[in-house]
Amino acid sequence: MSRFDMVIVGGGIAGASLGAQLAGEASVLILEQEESAGYHATGRSVAFWEETYGGPQVQPLTTASGPLLHAPDPAFADRSFLTPRQTLFVGRDTDRAERDRLVRDFSGRVDLRPVDPASLLPGLRPQWTVGLLEPGVCDIDVAALHHAYLRRFHAQGGQSQLGTALHKAAQEPGGWRIQTSNGVIHCGIIVNAAGAWADDVARRCGVAPIGITPLRRTVVQLRVPAMPSADLPLVMDLSSRFYFKPEGEGRIWLTPHDEEPSLPCDAAPEELAVAQAIARFEDVVDWPVEAVERKWAGLRSFAPDRAPVYGFDSAAPGFFWFAGQGGFGIQTAPAAALLGSALLTGGPMAEAVKGIDPAAYSPARFT
Known part of the structure; x- marks a missing residue:
């Protein structure tokens, strides 16, 4: 298959969590430049769930993620990802x-x-x-959480291509044409979950960088x-x-x-x-x-204001930012994925994130 509803660039915790949320509703491909997903920031984290970490702008995402990490859906995982620490x-x-x-x-x-x-x-x-x-602080089992998201993503029909870099992308009728190191892919929406490479991916798609x-x-x-x-x-x-x-x-x-x-x-x-x-x-x-x-x-x-960036680029239709997650991307992953999937699909906000204002994380704040 060379056409998808969405292509997520990046297979770390950001791309994996969002992909797991979306795969049941759309055809989704995770494009990962490394031979293994989560090789960079996700695989090197000293992860903990700490509500003050990242500051007041991040705290609502962390707080909303806590119950989802502690008592995940049994179809997703059979145990908590958290261990009490303080x-x-x-x-x-x-x-x-x-x-x-x-x-x-x-x-x-x-x-x-x-x-x-x-x-x-x-x-x-x-x-x-x-x-x-x-x-209330806890350690997070990062490897178990990341693998659980990838399992859920693939179980719902999501596909991934490892060792595949995005060289450039251009808009075409109905979406995007992406040139990768393994050929051409067409999609309706590009999701930029590329972590440290987020601004670089934007440039390759002809989109103005944010300053991540x-x-x-x-x-x-x-x-x-x-x-x-x-x-x-x-x-x-x-x-x-x-x-x-x-x-x-x-x-x-x-x-x-x-x-x-x-x-x-x-x-x-x-x-x-x-x-x-x-x-x-x-x-x-x-x-x-x-x-x-x-x-x-x-x-x-x-990002310049140290808050995450979730939302469609105002100047590039079909280009969605899911980046700038600093050192708090793992502790906020469940809530961020729920928020991001609602923004992407236009669906209702899940109960866990209904009290969070997505405008606080919109890329429009930089334009």
Whole structure:
């Protein structure tokens, strides 16, 4: 088949979740340039479900996604994708204003509790005196979630082409003619779910880019045998200079919270960022680092206002943006897919997202 109702460019969590929502209603193809879907940002995420992460603009999507991740439709998955974790925000005395801002921004929407951070984090160094607990935070099983979306997509008749790049596309009567590395495809609608490549895909389709910028995030896995427990909270700096969380007994995943602008690429960690991460970690707790076991990097892609972009391009009929999902694309995937599918098909909003205003995420805000 060389003609589809919709072609989704990108097989990461964005494309897979939206495809799973659409495949039962339309003929849908996922076009993925890599040999495996989810190779880039999705496969490199330190994923958690945290309602404050991404800020107040993202919180409604995260909150709406929580129940769908915790108790998915049995036809979709037979268990929860979430495991309780909690987040402990820590800071110095100079960070009290930032703690108070968080509480104010999410008042009445997210459960946040001022705490003594030393009571929850053994080995915390004495200068870290300010604490805020977000008790509802959970880890996400990213691989299971992504695979479940792909299974559902294919079970409903969705097709995918891996290792297939979009070279260029042009509008034609009734839709688009797409030239790929494996031949020509025709479709009614192009869905741009290409992550770090979103602006590049737009250009190849003759569509004006929005200004979605890939930012590199570095992660290291450390062996820390003195870590008291694998059940400790995710620890976030109120000044956004690091976060880390246990990853099994005696191991943590740590990032210096770097956001280095990058071209779309197969991102690799830089040694300076790794060194900064370790130095910041050792400034927080007195757990000796025995070894750096792994290190990697991924690209988190943001629109200029750091909110996601969902909707049809106002100047290019049949070109739909589903991009700019930053570091929160996985925790918002269920709600984003419901919102995106309603916008694409013109159908009613699902009950879970009825309270969310899609205009807040429209690409029209950039024109």
